[in-house]
Amino acid sequence: MGRTPCCEKGHTNKGAWAREEDERLIAYIRAHGEGCWRSLPKAAGLLRCGKSCRLRWINYLRPDVKRGNFTDEENDLIIKLHSLLGNKWSKIAATLPGRTDNEIKNHWNTHIKRKLVSKGVDPTTHVSSTKTNNELTCINQNNPEGEKSPELNLELRISLPVPSSSTSI
DNA sequence: AACATCTTCAACCGCCCGGCT
DNA sequence: GAGCCGGGCGGTTGAAGATGT
Numbered sequence: 254m255g256r257t258p259c260c261e262k263g264h265t266n267k268g269a270w271a272r273e274e275d276e277r278l279i280a281y282i283r284a285h286g287e288g289c290w291r292s293l294p295k296a297a298g299l300l301r302c303g304k305s306c307r308l309r310w311i312n313y314l315r316p317d318v319k320r321g322n323f324t325d326e327e328n329d330l331i332i333k334l335h336s337l338l339g340n341k342w343s344k345i346a347a348t349l350p351g352r353t354d355n356e357i358k359n360h361w362n363t364h365i366k367r368k369l370v371s372k373g374v375d376p377t378t379h380v381s382s383t384k385t386n387n388e389l390t391c392i393n394q395n396n397p398e399g400e401k402s403p404e405l406n407l408e409l410r411i412s413l414p415v416p417s418s419s420t421s422i
Numbered sequence: 423a424a425c426a427t428c429t430t431c432a433a434c435c436g437c438c439c440g441g442c443t
Numbered sequence: 444g445a446g447c448c449g450g451g452c453g454g455t456t457g458a459a460g461a462t463g464t
Contacts, residue, residue, distance in 0.1 A: 269432070269458080291449060307450075308433065343452060354452075359431050429461070438452080443445105
């Protein structure tokens with residue numbers, strides 16, 4: 254309550270981005286880099302709020318963003334990370350180069366979640382629904398935080414990005 | 423062919439956190 | 444230490460396209 258909105262009141266565009274808006278945003282960021290999102294729209298001549306620009310750039314326009322076609326390896330990794338981290342989409346995205354938190358979140362909600370349910374696995378707890386109540390009780394006692402299902406026997410390694418020739422810019 | 427229903431995903435909303443004054 | 448501000452995050456919405464009847 255009482256919090257000022259993220260951008261000045263007045264007419265800002267909402268909804269889908271027009272090609273011209275994309276081009277303006279790309280051109281501005283190419284020229285000036287990612288700076289202050291709040292002042293960017295005005296500087297770039299866009300009738301958008303800063304948050305909208307940031308989201309559009311990060312999820313769609315960034316040159317290194319990979320879109321669609323999640324591989325089996327990526328799906329497996331997302332499932333493992335979700336069992337460890339829960340809905341920490343940005344953390345999960347950080348381990349998948351070129352993937353954004355928004356895309357992973359969408360992919361989880363539309364594809365992976367359903368896949369797990371069809372296999373009888375609870376997508377929230379990652380516990381198989383075929384477990385008996387006793388088994389579930391044991392699991393919960395071993396894992397009061399509910400962060401990780403022991404039976405998953407995860408082998409997860411998170412490593413820093415390898416400095417490679419792919420350093421663009 | 424026309425309409426209804428379902429699915430997908432880009433984008434918005436509001437809250438939280440951390441840096442700055 | 445307190446308050447403000449901007450950035451970032453996660454949940455949710457709704458338009459557009461796909462599929463079913």
